[in-house]
Every structure is written in C-alpha cells, then in structure tokens.
Amino acid sequence: MTTNVMILGAGFGGLELASALSERLSGEVEVTLVDQHDAFVFGYSKLEILFGHQTTDQVRIPYRGITRPGVEFRQERVLTIDPATRHVVTDVAAYDPDVIVVALGADYDLAATPGFVEGGFEYYSVAGAERLRDELDVFGGGRVLLAVLSIPFKCPPAPYEAMLLLHDRLVARGLRDASELHVVTPQRAPVPVSPETSAALERAMAERGIAYTKRHRVYGIDPDARVAHFKDHDEPFDLFIGIPVHKVPDVLVEAGLTEDGWVKVDPRTLETPYPGVYALGDCAETGIPKAGTFAESDARVVADEIASTILGGGVHASGGTGLCFVEFGNGELGRVDVDFHARGGPTAPLLGPAPAYAAEKAEFGAVRRARWFGV
Numbered sequence: 001m002t003t004n005v006m007i008l009g010a011g012f013g014g015l016e017l018a019s020a021l022s023e024r025l026s027g028e029v030e031v032t033l034v035d036q037h038d039a040f041v042f043g044y045s046k047l048e049i050l051f052g053h054q055t056t057d058q059v060r061i062p063y064r065g066i067t068r069p070g071v072e073f074r075q076e077r078v079l080t081i082d083p084a085t086r087h088v089v090t091d092v093a094a095y096d097p098d099v100i101v102v103a104l105g106a107d108y109d110l111a112a113t114p115g116f117v118e119g120g121f122e123y124y125s126v127a128g129a130e131r132l133r134d135e136l137d138v139f140g141g142g143r144v145l146l147a148v149l150s151i152p153f154k155c156p157p158a159p160y161e162a163m164l165l166l167h168d169r170l171v172a173r174g175l176r177d178a179s180e181l182h183v184v185t186p187q188r189a190p191v192p193v194s195p196e197t198s199a200a201l202e203r204a205m206a207e208r209g210i211a212y213t214k215r216h217r218v219y220g221i222d223p224d225a226r227v228a229h230f231k232d233h234d235e236p237f238d239l240f241i242g243i244p245v246h247k248v249p250d251v252l253v254e255a256g257l258t259e260d261g262w263v264k265v266d267p268r269t270l271e272t273p274y275p276g277v278y279a280l281g282d283c284a285e286t287g288i289p290k291a292g293t294f295a296e297s298d299a300r301v302v303a304d305e306i307a308s309t310i311l312g313g314g315v316h317a318s319g320g321t322g323l324c325f326v327e328f329g330n331g332e333l334g335r336v337d338v339d340f341h342a343r344g345g346p347t348a349p350l351l352g353p354a355p356a357y358a359a360e361k362a363e364f365g366a367v368r369r370a371r372w373f374g375v
C-alpha cells in the first residue's frame with residue numbers, strides 16, 4: 001500500500017522534499033505537491049531583478065517542468081488545514097493524505113510598519129524588487145535608509161548584500177558622492193552565527209562609507225515629511241527601503257499550528273504536535289535562521305522521518321546545515337558553510353570574498369534547478 005504524502009508549498013523546502021521522497025521511496029509514496037503559483041523563483045534571484053541583471057521571466061522556473069516519478073504538482077491555493085484529521089481544503093479540491101508536510105514559507109506584513117505601504121520600498125517579493133528596480137532607475141541621489149524592520153527575517157545577509165550592490169550601482173551612475181547610505185538593524189551583528197562574515201560585511205560597509213547602526217529599530221515612517229521614526233529620534237530619507245515584518249501564512253494560524261507566531265515543531269524530527277503532520281523551512285520555528293539552504297536541510301530531516309516510518313529503522317539527519325553565498329559587491333562573493341549542530345557549537349567560517357565564488361553560486365542554483373525541475 002502506498003503512502004500519500006501531501007506537501008503544501010513548492011518552495012526551497014517543498015521542492016527538495018518532493019525530490020528526496022521520489023528518489024528514496026519510489027513506489028512506496030505518492031506525493032502531491034501544491035503551490036499557489038505556477039513557477040518557482042530562488043530568493044537570491046530577487047537581487048538579480050532588483051539590479052536589472054536578469055528579468056523576472058529569466059528567473060522564473062515553471063512548475064510544469066517537474067517530472068519526478070510519483071510526484072504530481074498541482075497549482076492550488078491551500079484554504080484550510082485540519083491537522084487533527086489531516087484534512088486539507090484548497091480552492092480546487094479536498095484531500096485526506098496519510099502525511100502532511102507544511103512548507104508554506106513566510107509572508108510579509110507591510111502594514112505592520114506605519115507609513116511603509118505608502119512611502120517605502122522592499123525587494124523581498126518579486127513585485128517589490130521590480131518596483132524598487134524602476135525607482136532606482138530614476139533615483140537622482142540622496143539619503144537612502146535601509147532598515148530591517150523586525151526579527152526573524154529571511155536570509156540574514158540580504159540587507160547588506162543589497163546595500164553593497166546599491167553602492168556599486170550609484171558609483172556606476174556617478175551618484176555615489178551625492179548619496180548617503182545607512183543600514184539599520186535590531187540585530188547585534190549582520191550574520192550572528194558567523195563572526196567572520198559579520199566582520200567582513202562591516203568592513204566592506206566602512207570601506208565604502210556606508211553608515212551602519214545595529215541594535216536600533218525603525219518603528220514607522222512619515223511618507224510626507226520623509227522621516228523614519230526611531231524610538232528617540234527621527235531620521236530624514238529620500239529613499240526608504242525596508243526588510244518587511246515577516247509572519248507565518250494566515251492559514252497556519254487558523255489551523256492552530258502556531259505558537260509564538262510560527263509553526264510549533266519538535267526541532268529534532270520537525271513533526272508538529274499532530275502525528276503525521278510535519279512543518280519545515282521558514283514557516284517552522286526550529287531556532288535556526290530563515291534561509292532556503294536550511295529549508296533544504298529540513299527537507300532531508302523530514303524525508304528521513306517519512307522513510308523510517310515506511311521502511312523502519314534508518315538514519316536521521318539533524319538539520320541546521322547549509323551553504324550560503326554572500327554578495328559583497330564589486331563582483332566579489334563570500335562562501336559560508338554553516339553547521340548549527342557542530343560539536344562544540346555552531347560553526348560558519350567565511351571563504352573569500354573573491355570573484356571565484358560567483359561561479360560556485362551559479363553552480364549551486366544550476367544543481368538545484370536540474371534536481372528539482374530536470375532543466
């Protein structure tokens with residue numbers, strides 16, 4: 001008898017899990033992979049869109065390319081989940097799978113920051129990256145304030161990557177001398193798990209005259225007066241870029257799967273308190289930062305759990321490992337190999353930055369594209 005596995009969300013984590021189950025449990029599982037969209041976009045491709053290196057069409061990978069045996073993709077929107085009875089309702093059908101894996105990622109709550117919808121820009125969504133790209137094309141120089149509006153947020157290095165690449169863009173357009181760049185974050189360091197990467201990013205910003213304020217928060221902006229509100233002062237801006245407040249998709253709150261804002265799981269197995277219901281990636285609270293590489297590592301944990309339920313015994317991956325490439329601007333990238341569960345505590349050494357890692361990052365994307373989509 002085959003086991004029906006329903007994966008909700010075909011992002012970084014859902015795609016890796018579908019591939020792993022097809023590879024390891026061929027004939028044992030039937031996987032239904034559901035996503036509201038018709039194509040996948042790597043998170044880092046939003047930087048490509050933002051700086052005009054690639055168009056949206058060039059970075060979209062259509063789900064119709066999924067041809068893995070035992071995996072069926074359906075473009076549907078998940079409306080309700082009853083984890084106790086494992087009943088899922090989408091805008092197209094109702095399902096009663098043996099196993100549910102929730103991989104719905106994180107949503108953005110732009111309205112949580114007063115004035116942001118009216119007067120701010122973001123590049124964390126494809127539409128936001130396109131809008132900010134167009135704004136940068138006509139930007140004539142001035143004060144750019146980039147603020148991380150809450151923790152947790154996806155991809156800890158991404159705010160710094162964007163600011164370093166923006167520096168390059170303004171230099172190329174002859175506007176850097178007419179501009180002031182400032183990054184603000186509530187965090188104590190750019191990439192807390194990697195002191196080396198944090199120091200290198202801080203050094204890169206200092207070398208380029210990019211102001212950096214940590215342990216501070218922007219609570220809202222006044223779009224008319226063009227000032228950002230901090231706790232005890234206001235700061236003027238000409239262009240405000242925010243890393244939006246992140247939240248779990250509403251459908252997961254309504255399903256009763258959340259605690260303290262994110263899906264509650266056993267960090268070892270990624271099973272929720274409901275038997276046969278797992279959660280992975282950005283929507284789950286595992287104590288690990290939100291990034292595609294960790295969603296992928298989570299997928300290996302869940303694949304092991306499902307495999308051991310079906311086949312018995314087996315090994316259990318521990319998650320929390322990943323490979324990140326960090327853009328430093330000027331054609332240079334760093335490579336960070338992260339292991340949150342290393343003996344003696346988390347490790348995340350930095351290699352580079354150096355131009356050579358650009359090819360490795362391209363290879364990272366190409367390998368996943370081939371594995372998940374066969375192209």
Ligand SMILES: Cc1cc2nc3c(=O)[nH]c(=O)nc-3n(C[C@H](O)[C@H](O)[C@H](O)COP(=O)(O)OP(=O)(O)OC[C@H]3O[C@@H](n4cnc5c(N)ncnc54)[C@H](O)[C@@H]3O)c2cc1C
Nearest residue numbers: 009011012013036043044078104105155281282291292293
């Ligand atoms: C600018 C930027 C740069 C980044 N750079 C990197 C990087 O270099 N390396 C890295 O590892 N990570 C990076 N990330 C982070 C990475 O993109 C995410 O952490 C990763 O995609 C999380 O994977 P996930 O599977 O948990 O969720 P996602 O990949 O977000 O997938 C969730 C899926 O669920 C679907 N969904 C949501 N709600 C519903 C619903 N109700 N019904 C049906 N489908 C639904 C969504 O359409 C989506 O496809 C970056 C992110 C950004 C914004």
